[in-house]
Amino acid sequence: MSPRRSPATTPAAPAGDGQAQRARRSRKAPAGQGRGPAAGRVSRQAKGADAAHHADLLRQMLLIRRFEEKCVELYSAGEIHGFVHLYIGEEAVAVGVNQALTPDDAIVSTYREHGHALVRGIPLEAVMAEMYGKTTGCSGGRGGSMHLFDAGTRFYGGNAIVGGGLPLAVGIALADKMRGDSRVTACFFGDGAVAEGEFHECMNLAALWELPVLFCCENNLYAMGTAVARAQAQTDLAVRAASYGMPAWAVDGMDVLAVEQAARHAAETVRSGGGPHFLELRTYRFRAHSMYDPDRYRDKAEVEEWKKHDPIDALAARMREAGELADDALAAIDADRAAQLAAAIESARGGPLEPLETLTRFVYSPRQP
């Protein structure tokens, strides 16, 4: 079955009967996502700041892309094992949303979380070592690709259960609210999670208790081999969330600036006590579901069509047009990334494996006095 939506990305739009719901909760109407910087004259200084910001976004997306391309090589060479789910094509989502978060905020993600972990600031060496299952990895080598974790940066997984991160995020947000902290928990999950019962329980509780959660649904049109249109009666996923009385928006997830703008607006309202906010980020994975997946459920032509909307190429083109990207800039960033990755791989290869004697550590929590 072919998906109902074409790659022509939909401009941001409120979902469902959002107006009435927003009026009831007396929240401000969301800004027009997808618009560029404020119209009118832009000073040279502001232009310079924009250029530096765009370069930063480009570097972050390239870090994720090059990291994962390297993972493919290492996996094929038998150096890393287990399940590996690539985020290639979806980088604008993690990078754009992270712009709206502070170090005090929390992130909960899925098994497709390399990008979220890297932009959150978990050191590249610790992420790479985790891919190798070494004790120097961010999860002590016990998690691997699907279970990256780092309490220090408030990165609470890496969760392999579809929809499993949702109740965690709601719980973290409840704790923050009870403590009176003005923190946001950004919860990333796929379109597949929307079909889970816990999705609806979590939407309901978060809206009912006005919890500070930014729900980020990464709608890449497929849950493994099942197209959204085959599994969901309502394919506008933001409409599902809007029915719980929270502001819910669809955003072009291939446009990092549109994602950033929407996330900044949403995070601001969440942080100021406005309750949860839902973003449906319309995106696409260029690679198969995982390294094991032969990818036979979608047309090659569809994949090629979406690749024309590559978020990295799109930002680079925009920067070139604005005179913000020198001809050799991409090559220079890539050279930097290659050197960083080589060092991280070297360090991961040399890291120790967990010794057999301590293998069952952490299986049970120590007895409390």
Ligand SMILES: Cc1ncc(C[n+]2csc(CCOP(=O)(O)OP(=O)(O)O)c2C)c(N)n1
């Ligand atoms: C509760 C549960 N059911 C089934 C699976 C098997 N499974 C792993 S990934 C996946 C698809 C999820 O798709 P989606 O939520 O759209 O995320 P995406 O992989 O597209 O990022 C499924 C069904 C699982 N891990 N957990």
Ligand SMILES: [Mg+2]
């Ligand atoms: Mg999906």
